[in-house]
Amino acid sequence: xxxxxxxxxxxxxxxxxxxxxxxxxxxxxxxxxxxxxxxxxxxxxxxxxxxxxxxxxxxxxxxxxxxxxxxxxxxxxxxxxxxxxxxxxxxxxxxxxxxxxxxxxxxxxxxxxxxxxxxxxxxxxxxxxxxxxxxxxxxxxxxxxxxxxxxxxxxxxxxxxxxxxxxxxxxxxxxxxxxxxxxxxxxxxxxxxxxxxxxxxxxxxxxxxxxxxxxxxxxxxxxxxxxxxxxxxxxxxxxxxxxxxxxxxxxxxxxxxxxxxxxxxxxxxxxxxxxxxxxxxxxxxxxxxxxxxxxxxxxxxxxxxxxxxxxxxxxxxxxxxxxxxxxxxxxxxxxxxxxxxxxxxxxxxxxxxxxxxxxxxxxxxxxxxxxxxxxxxxxxxxxxxx
Numbered sequence: 438x439x440x441x442x443x444x445x446x447x448x449x450x451x452x453x454x455x456x457x458x459x460x461x462x463x464x465x466x467x468x469x470x471x472x473x474x475x476x477x478x479x480x481x482x483x484x485x486x487x488x489x490x491x492x493x494x495x496x497x498x499x500x501x502x503x504x505x506x507x508x509x510x511x512x513x514x515x516x517x518x519x520x521x522x523x524x525x526x527x528x529x530x531x532x533x534x535x536x537x538x539x540x541x542x543x544x545x546x547x548x549x550x551x552x553x554x555x556x557x558x559x560x561x562x563x564x565x566x567x568x569x570x571x572x573x574x575x576x577x578x579x580x581x582x583x584x585x586x587x588x589x590x591x592x593x594x595x596x597x598x599x600x601x602x603x604x605x606x607x608x609x610x611x612x613x614x615x616x617x618x619x620x621x622x623x624x625x626x627x628x629x630x631x632x633x634x635x636x637x638x639x640x641x642x643x644x645x646x647x648x649x650x651x652x653x654x655x656x657x658x659x660x661x662x663x664x665x666x667x668x669x670x671x672x673x674x675x676x677x678x679x680x681x682x683x684x685x686x687x688x689x690x691x692x693x694x695x696x697x698x699x700x701x702x703x704x705x706x707x708x709x710x711x712x713x714x715x716x717x718x719x720x721x722x723x724x725x726x727x728x729x730x731x732x733x734x735x736x737x738x739x740x741x742x743x744x745x746x747x748x749x750x751x752x753x754x755x756x757x758x759x760x761x762x763x764x765x766x767x768x769x770x771x772x773x774x775x776x777x778x779x780x781x782x783x784x785x786x787x788x789x790x791x792x793x794x795x796x797x798x799x800x801x802x803x804x805x806x807x808x809x810x811x812x813x814x815x816x817x818x819x820x821x822x823x
Contacts, residue, residue: 483572491573494566495526508570511556514582516652520760522703523556530578533571541571552705595635598628644731650763651725656708657762661701664757670749678743681736685724688716727764728753735821744789745782745810773821777810784808 493499496514497507511523524532533541545567548557562570605625608615615621662668671677676684691712699713700706715722730736741747749756754765766772784790784807785800793813799805814820 487569487572488576489573490566491569491571494562494570495573499566506556516582516585518650518761520656520658522656522701522705524707526574526577527582528707530574534575534578538568538571541574542567550700550706552700552703591635591639595632598632601625601628602632645767645769646729646764647767648763649727650761651727653725653762654723655711656704658703658760659756659762660758660760661703670756677738677749679739681738683738683742688712688722692716727762728768730768733822735823744787746787747780751776751780774816777815780810781807782810782813 490499495508495512497503497509509526511521512526512529513521513523514526533544542564545557545560545562548554602625605621605628608621609618609625662673663670673686673690674683675686675690676682695709695712699709701709712722714720741752742749752766756762782790784793784796790808790813791797793808796805796808796812800808810816
């Protein structure tokens with residue numbers, strides 16, 4: 438018995454030592470990563486207390502009982518799903534990271550532009566406090582914004598349903614506490630059915646990104662350009678009728694208008710200044726792609742828009758009403774096939790389809806009254822997968 442206890446105590450000691458080593462490694466790694474993230478700021482003579490104090494001023498937590506509007510009420514820190522016209526905290530941090538405090542102070546206390554002058558009209562903050570805000574933004578530019586945390590609601594629900602199924606099985610086979618045997622049976626079938634539905638729904642969504650609307654390097658609004666100002670889609674997307682891709686306009690094309698227009702009604706000067714800077718320096722604007730198809734799928738804009746004469750809204754929705762551009766359709770294979778079945782092709786007097794002699798003869802003879810994309814082979818597998 439004593440030998441058994443001795444072995445048990447030795448195992449506990451070893452386990453405790455391993456636990457301490459793991460804890461020490463985790464602490465060392467986290468401390469190292471934290472010190473590296475703040476290296477640029479701390480090395481300049483600023484402490485973590487300065488950073489935190491600047492963050493509190495930015496978020497309106499200091500000074501106490503302040504009547505002024507907080508910086509974060511306009512300049513957001515985290516990503517949101519609606520278009521905030523004001524520059525984000527990260528955008529400001531990146532722009533002024535390499536500039537001295539005097540330049541930052543001037544733009545805050547002596548703003549230019551109608552929108553900034555109105556929002557900063559009664560802004561009151563001491564120089565030392567503003568310095569801590571600059572320190573916080575410098576640190577933000579170096580460390581970046583914390584990524585959005587994923588939600589686990591579906592996983593928790595799925596596991597809970599699994600527990601219900603397990604309880605129901607145990608009750609039916611071993612416990613026999615409930616007299617009415619159909620109750621646990623109904624719970625098992627219902628929970629399992631919901632689990633299957635969750636699996637099928639999530640499996641169908643794999644690779645699809647309907648309503649996807651990523652942040653862009655410049656807050657470009659299709660509502661302002663295509664809606665309010667009536668700019669035609671093809672003025673910017675110049676290759677949509679001849680190329681596989683619709684094309685993303687270069688900054689030089691934007692400058693056709695913005696050589697004169699330097700301040701937006703909603704965004705002020707901050708966003709347009711990015712376009713001007715890109716054009717003057719020759720730096721391409723790194724737009725984030727919204728509409729993505731799997732690599733094994735071929736799609737050609739020229740066939741649909743140039744030859745088929747489809748309107749852009751048929752796939753992309755009411756773009757002229759979108760401030761924040763988002764994917765309108767799910768772009769699934771079923772969606773494409775149904776479109777080919779239902780969409781009538783602009784067939785008559787269209788040179789692209791003049792070689793379909795039999796179909797033209799049937800149209801003239803009244804045998805058929807219209808042609809769909811499916812009738813000319815759009816749903817053949819090899820059209821998209823070859």
